[in-house]
Structure formats: C-alpha cells, structure tokens
Amino acid sequence: MPARTPAEAVQAYRASISRVLSCLTTAHVDVGGGYAPSAAPHALIMAGNDAVALRGASRLTLAVSEHYTITEDSDAGWQVHRAAYFYAIGLHDTGELLAYHWHPRGKSPVVDPHLHVRANIQLGERWLGKVHLPTGAIELEDIVSLAVNELAVEPLREDWELLLHENRA
Amino acid sequence: MATRTDNEIRELTPEQGQQLLDDKARQYLGISGEEFRIRWEAGEIDADDEPDVMRVAMLLPLAG
Numbered sequence: 001m002p003a004r005t006p007a008e009a010v011q012a013y014r015a016s017i018s019r020v021l022s023c024l025t026t027a028h029v030d031v032g033g034g035y036a037p038s039a040a041p042h043a044l045i046m047a048g049n050d051a052v053a054l055r056g057a058s059r060l061t062l063a064v065s066e067h068y069t070i071t072e073d074s075d076a077g078w079q080v081h082r083a084a085y086f087y088a089i090g091l092h093d094t095g096e097l098l099a100y101h102w103h104p105r106g107k108s109p110v111v112d113p114h115l116h117v118r119a120n121i122q123l124g125e126r127w128l129g130k131v132h133l134p135t136g137a138i139e140l141e142d143i144v145s146l147a148v149n150e151l152a153v154e155p156l157r158e159d160w161e162l163l164l165h166e167n168r169a
Numbered sequence: 170m171a172t173r174t175d176n177e178i179r180e181l182t183p184e185q186g187q188q189l190l191d192d193k194a195r196q197y198l199g200i201s202g203e204e205f206r207i208r209w210e211a212g213e214i215d216a217d218d219e220p221d222v223m224r225v226a227m228l229l230p231l232a233g
Contacts, residue, residue, distance in 0.1 A: 018175040028177040032186045032231040043230035044221075046176075048189055065227040086227045103223065107212040119222065130217065143182050 002077030006070045007035040010042075013080035017044055023144050023160040024062060024153060027052045040156060041067035041083040041105075045136040051090045060097075061090040063140050074078065083091055085113075087143045089151070100138045141168055186231030193228055197221035200233065 003009035018029055025046075033042035044066045046052070051061035087100040095118065102113040105119035114132035121128040141164045147153035148160065157163070187228065191202030198205065198221060205225055209215045216223045 014178050015175065018178055019226070022175045026176060028179055030179050030181050030186075030189065030231065032181045032183065032233075034180075041230050044228060045189075045228060045231065048193060049224045049227055050193075063224065065224075067227065067230060084227070086223050088224070099217065099220060099223070101223055103216045105225070106209070106226065107215045108217050110217065116220070129220070132217070 003079065004074075004077060005035075006037055006078050009070060009078035009080050010035045014044065017066065017140060019163060020140050020144055020167055021046060021064065023155050023157055023163060024054050024147060025052050025156070035070065037070040037072070039069075040132065041069050043067055049086070051088065051096075053092060054147065055153050055154040059092040060141070060147065060151055060153055061092055062147070063088040063090070064143075066140075085138070085140075087140065089143070089147065100135065100143070101132075102137070128142065139168070181231055186228070186233060190225070190228045190232040194225050197225055198222035206217075206232070
C-alpha cells in the first residue's frame with residue numbers, strides 16, 4: 001500500500017531495516033532528520049557505525065549504515081530511496097574483511113556500488129584493498145543471507161528466511 | 170531459538186548527531202567531527218582514502 005505521508009514512508013523503511021538487522025544482531029539503530037523531504041539525504045546508522053559481533057564460529061562482525069531520501073511519486077505515493085550505503089563484514093580483533101560501498105556523492109570518482117576486499121595483496125602499484133570491485137546494488141537482505149548461508153553466522157531468529165523473503169517482495 | 174522482536178530505533182537530535190560524529194571521527198581518524206566535515210566538504214578527504222573514512226562520512230547527515 002502506498003505511503004500517504006512522508007512519515008509513513010520513513011517509518012516503514014526504518015522498521016524494515018530494523019527487522020532485517022534483527023536476524024543477526026540486537027544492536028540499536030540511530031536515525032535523524034525526521035520525516036521532511038529534502039535534497040540532502042537522511043541517515044540510518046546501526047550502533048554508531050561500529051562493528052558489532054555476530055553469533056557463530058566464524059567470529060565475524062557487521063557494520064551497517066544507509067542514507068536515504070524521501071520523494072513523492074504521483075502513482076506510488078511517498079517513497080524512501082537509498083542514497084548511499086556502507087555494509088562492512090569484519091573479523092573480530094582483526095578488522096574489516098569485506099566493505100560494500102555506494103557513495104554517489106563526495107570526492108571519489110567511483111560513484112557506482114562496489115566492494116573492497118581488505119586483503120594485503122599488491123597488484124602492480126595498487127593494493128587490493130583500494131580496488132573498487134563492481135557489484136551492482138547490494139541489499140541489506142543480501143548481506144544477511146551471505147552471512148548465514150556462506151559465512152557461518154548463526155541467525156538470532158527462527159523466521160529469518162521468511163522475513164528476508166517478505167522484505168524483498 | 171525464540172522469535173525476536175525488531176531492534177530499537179532511536180531518533181537523534183542534531184546535537185546528539187554532532188556528538189556522535191565527533192566521537193567517531195576522533196575514534197577512527199583522530200580528528201574532530203568539525204574538522205572532518207570541513208575537510209570532507211572541501212574535497213580533501215575521499216571515501217576510499219582509508220577504510221574508516223566511509224564509516225565516519227556516513228554519520229554526516231545526523232549532524233544536521
């Protein structure tokens with residue numbers, strides 16, 4: 001059902017992100033900027049953008065943040081659109097392993113979604129960790145699915161697969 | 170494994186957002202939040218300069 005107000009759209013977006021995060025962590029989410037549409041993006045930040053520990057033998061961590069804008073579409077009502085994201089999977093006591101970035105604003109010439117692999121490998125004059133590996137748009141649901149299905153992270157809720165499926169719909 | 174409720178969502182004031190930005194800029198980059206903002210807006214810092222720049226830059230909208 002289309003959102004009738006900016007507040008409805010933002011609340012639905014925030015609740016959706018919170019629900020997806022609850023599959024892996026109990027960490028809180030900070031938001032700001034209220035519900036007013038503006039050219040400048042709003043932010044949603046999990047746990048101050050710190051890496052939070054995930055359950056499981058792999059001893060991984062996760063950091064999540066998104067920027068979003070609020071727009072009105074004549075047919076679809078008020079909608080929230082992601083404007084940037086930062087999803088980082090790390091290893092406890094070691095630091096970032098994989099960093100999924102999308103930052104279309106700012107100085108960087110790379111404005112498309114990309115992945116940094118924080119491996120200490122030199123490729124000519126560059127380090128692999130600095131290389132922007134193109135990814136296409138990554139969803140938070142993709143990160144949760146990757147963590148559980150491939151990286152030995154234990155989900156915190158039994159209905160995580162159903163929840164991801166519903167969120168993607 | 171019990172079914173859990175969703176995670177807490179906290180609405181920060183611009184002042185709380187500025188404090189969070191300052192805390193994390195100092196923690197991760199060793200500079201104040203205000204210095205980070207000035208250098209970011211001047212184009213002196215790139216999101217991909219080092220791993221923690223993006224982590225801090227994502228906090229900028231919270232600070233108003």
